[in-house]
Amino acid sequence: MAIDRRKFIKNAALGSAAALGAPYAFTRTIGQAWGQQRWVSNGAPIKVGVLFSLTGDLAVPEEDSTLVLQYAFDEINANGGIAGLPVEPVIVDARSDFNVYTERTRELILRERVVALFACYTSASRKAILPTVMAQNHLLYYPTCYEGAECTQNTICTGPLANQHSKDLIPFMVQQFGPRVFFVGSDYVWPKESNKNAKVWLEAAGGELLGEEYVPLGSSEFGPVLNKIRDAQPDFIFSTVVGASDIAFHRQFRQSGFSAEAMPIASLTTGEIETRAMGNEFGAGHFLSAPYFQGLDNPTNQRFVEGFLSSPYGKNGVTHYNMEETYLSAYVFKYGLEAAAAAIGLEEVTPRAIRDHSAGIRVEDDISPEGLIWIDENNFNTWLKPKIGQCQGDGTFTIVQASEEHVAPDPYSIYPELGVCTTNGLVAPDGRVRTNVI
Amino acid sequence: MAAGSLFLTQFNWSAFINALVLGLSIASIWLIAALGLTIIYGAAGVINMAHGELIMLGAYSTYTLQTSFGIPFLLCIPLSFLIVGAIGLLLERVLIRYLYKRPLDTMLATFGVSLVLIQGTRIIFGSSPKYVDVPEFLSGSLEIGFVNIATVRILIFVVTVAVCVALWFLFFRSRFGIQVRAVTQEKEMAASFGVNSGRVYMMTFALGAGLAGLAGAILCAMATVLPTMGGNYLVPSFLVVVVGGGALAGSVAAGVGTGELQSIFAYFTNDTFARFVLFILIVVFLRLRPQGLFAPSAKRR
Numbered sequence: 192m193a194i195d196r197r198k199f200i201k202n203a204a205l206g207s208a209a210a211l212g213a214p215y216a217f218t219r220t221i222g223q224a225w226g227q228q229r230w231v232s233n234g235a236p237i238k239v240g241v242l243f244s245l246t247g248d249l250a251v252p253e254e255d256s257t258l259v260l261q262y263a264f265d266e267i268n269a270n271g272g273i274a275g276l277p278v279e280p281v282i283v284d285a286r287s288d289f290n291v292y293t294e295r296t297r298e299l300i301l302r303e304r305v306v307a308l309f310a311c312y313t314s315a316s317r318k319a320i321l322p323t324v325m326a327q328n329h330l331l332y333y334p335t336c337y338e339g340a341e342c343t344q345n346t347i348c349t350g351p352l353a354n355q356h357s358k359d360l361i362p363f364m365v366q367q368f369g370p371r372v373f374f375v376g377s378d379y380v381w382p383k384e385s386n387k388n389a390k391v392w393l394e395a396a397g398g399e400l401l402g403e404e405y406v407p408l409g410s411s412e413f414g415p416v417l418n419k420i421r422d423a424q425p426d427f428i429f430s431t432v433v434g435a436s437d438i439a440f441h442r443q444f445r446q447s448g449f450s451a452e453a454m455p456i457a458s459l460t461t462g463e464i465e466t467r468a469m470g471n472e473f474g475a476g477h478f479l480s481a482p483y484f485q486g487l488d489n490p491t492n493q494r495f496v497e498g499f500l501s502s503p504y505g506k507n508g509v510t511h512y513n514m515e516e517t518y519l520s521a522y523v524f525k526y527g528l529e530a531a532a533a534a535i536g537l538e539e540v541t542p543r544a545i546r547d548h549s550a551g552i553r554v555e556d557d558i559s560p561e562g563l564i565w566i567d568e569n570n571f572n573t574w575l576k577p578k579i580g581q582c583q584g585d586g587t588f589t590i591v592q593a594s595e596e597h598v599a600p601d602p603y604s605i606y607p608e609l610g611v612c613t614t615n616g617l618v619a620p621d622g623r624v625r626t627n628v629i
Numbered sequence: 630m631a632a633g634s635l636f637l638t639q640f641n642w643s644a645f646i647n648a649l650v651l652g653l654s655i656a657s658i659w660l661i662a663a664l665g666l667t668i669i670y671g672a673a674g675v676i677n678m679a680h681g682e683l684i685m686l687g688a689y690s691t692y693t694l695q696t697s698f699g700i701p702f703l704l705c706i707p708l709s710f711l712i713v714g715a716i717g718l719l720l721e722r723v724l725i726r727y728l729y730k731r732p733l734d735t736m737l738a739t740f741g742v743s744l745v746l747i748q749g750t751r752i753i754f755g756s757s758p759k760y761v762d763v764p765e766f767l768s769g770s771l772e773i774g775f776v777n778i779a780t781v782r783i784l785i786f787v788v789t790v791a792v793c794v795a796l797w798f799l800f801f802r803s804r805f806g807i808q809v810r811a812v813t814q815e816k817e818m819a820a821s822f823g824v825n826s827g828r829v830y831m832m833t834f835a836l837g838a839g840l841a842g843l844a845g846a847i848l849c850a851m852a853t854v855l856p857t858m859g860g861n862y863l864v865p866s867f868l869v870v871v872v873g874g875g876a877l878a879g880s881v882a883a884g885v886g887t888g889e890l891q892s893i894f895a896y897f898t899n900d901t902f903a904r905f906v907l908f909i910l911i912v913v914f915l916r917l918r919p920q921g922l923f924a925p926s927a928k929r930r
């Protein structure tokens with residue numbers, strides 16, 4: 192059939208009318224059809240996106256994050272929900288694939304219309320989804336320790352930044368064991384940035400860096416690194432080795448004739464999960480810096496540990512620092528949404544409004560297992576107290592030093608020339624303001 | 630490390646000899662991981678992408694035997710050989726035997742099997758890493774002069790050598806070995822002389838799977854028991870097999886060569902860079918000698 196111009200124009204006009212009209216078939220108002228839909232409405236549950244990997248390489252830490260969030264939202268719902276409305280988590284498996292992270296982020300925001308996202312463990316996946324989150328002016332809760340050097344108007348982070356993490360650990364180790372230190376890390380962005388911070392603290396403490404080695408992520412061969420450590424004879428080792436490699440590292444450390452008494456490992460990541468998998472005798476005597484330990488002795492933590500482990504979500508049998516930080520993010524969200532609702536009305540709440548009203552949100556020690564924390568008013572990271580724990584023969588950690596004061600989060604502590612992160616963006620020393628810096 | 634010494638740390642002989650000894654250990658780890666793949670590829674021509682997951686199953690069967698039945702670690706090693714061998718037998722009967730004439734399909738099918746095994750393990754055991762208890766004498770190290778080597782590495786080395794010797798006897802001094810070699814060289818001719826080639830393939834695949842299980846059992850003394858742990862061993866295993874050419878002697882030579890090179894490069898630079906250099910060397914080597922070190926004279930399918 193030949194298509195003449197008139198017929199084409201007619202069909203095209205019909206087609207575009209149908210395309211414009213199509214959304215009305217499913218929604219009630221023009222505004223709703225074209226994206227003016229409310230994020231939160233009275234009488235409907237509050238939808239939040241939970242985007243972690245339940246399968247693939249990243250499932251080890253991220254499955255726990257999903258489980259503890261489910262526990263937190265159940266707890267919030269059992270206590271009356273948020274502003275009287277129940278929370279409904281939309282749980283999605285990111286399959287350890289960065290493309291899937293990005294796709295699902297878009298889907299959760301546009302199709303599911305979630306009001307906030309709780310997502311990501313690795314910095315790589317966070318950097319993969321942030322452009323989408325920022326383009327939609329949405330809100331990401333990132334509940335894990337990370338390296339900093341980001342300043343967006345769409346994230347709230349509840350884990351320690353690199354500047355908070357090793358601040359007390361390095362001086363403590365230098366004082367207790369001596370100034371000579373060897374750095375070992377996994378070969379990716381977080382260990383390298385963390386080590387830059389650690390070097391600053393090391394210099395301030397009068398320490399001496401003997402060597403710095405990185406092993407490929409997931410590698411289980413530490414023979415060459417341990418040989419170099421044997422040659423260098425440091426007083427202690429500072430480790431940013433993560434995941435499966437960390438377990439192999441601690442096992443081979445002892446198998447190669449080293450001992451925790453003579454040369455302890457000070458780690459930023461070796462928590463209860465890792466210690467249990469490597470065997471207590473391989474973890475005993477080493478040190479960890481974290482804001483939370485399962486063994487913290489306070490009634491809130493006791494309630495959290497007992498409640499979580501006896502819940503259907505406690506099947507992996509442990510609560511560790513990353514899970515606690517994730518748990519806190521649910522409460523930071525609750526208080527932030529309530530503050531926004533009080534200020535501008537529940538039905539007017541947008542993801543960005545929650546973020547803006549989260550400045551200075553406090554989670555008191557009757558909710559927070561690690562004790563009082565609050566969200567920084569400028570960079571929306573968390574003020575917290577890093578603690579140093581020493582692993583005991585039974586796999587639990589004894590707190591050997593707790594920070595007296597809350598430590599301020601500073602995402603640009605080692606890059607002062609880039610500026611200061613404020614609520615409106617990164618203010619460079621010359622006064623220029625850049626937004627959405629990742 | 631000072632900036633100028635990035636590529637050449639201060640040379641000293643004792644450290645270098647330590648690196649050579651460690652290289653032998655790395656070689657034995659890569660070789661024991663690769664033996665099962667060598668046999669399956671060399672004899673049956675199957676490119677088994679699920680090899681890493683068979684290693685993982687060996688580790689998990691050790692974990693299960695130990696935690697559920699209280700069997701000591703050293704006894705778990707031969708038992709894992711039998712268990713994973715039986716799984717391999719089953720796999721061969723229900724899937725692989727239909728695909729011998731279609732090598733590319735076997736690759737896809739075994740890749741699918743590997744995904745099923747990873748997810749299945751995760752469903753049954755959960756995704757958190759598992760703890761395997763090893764005897765106290767494997768937690769120490771041995772010091773001979775200035776050479777310091779972990780006892781667990783010595784154990785792996787000894788087991789690898791023993792398995793290699795046993796395989797050599799099996800293939801070159803037993804009736805089964807003659808049958809395998811006959812089927813590998815000319816299947817139809819062997820069949821006409823009364824060799825049941827289907828049975829030979831089946832037993833070979835089961836043996837290769839069992840060896841992967843044995844490797845998994847012994848390697849969990851050093852590595853981390855996780856559903857995804859197999860991926861760490863698949864690449865070195867393929868390197869050893871491809872460089873070796875698919876023959877047993879070739880794999881031994883390739884294992885020693887690549888292991889030593891990895892250790893020496895890692896001594897002079899670092900682990901990541903060592904792998905980079907090693908992979909480049911292997912690419913160059915395969916460009917010059919695509920059939921590998923010791924290519925068997927058999928007709929290639």
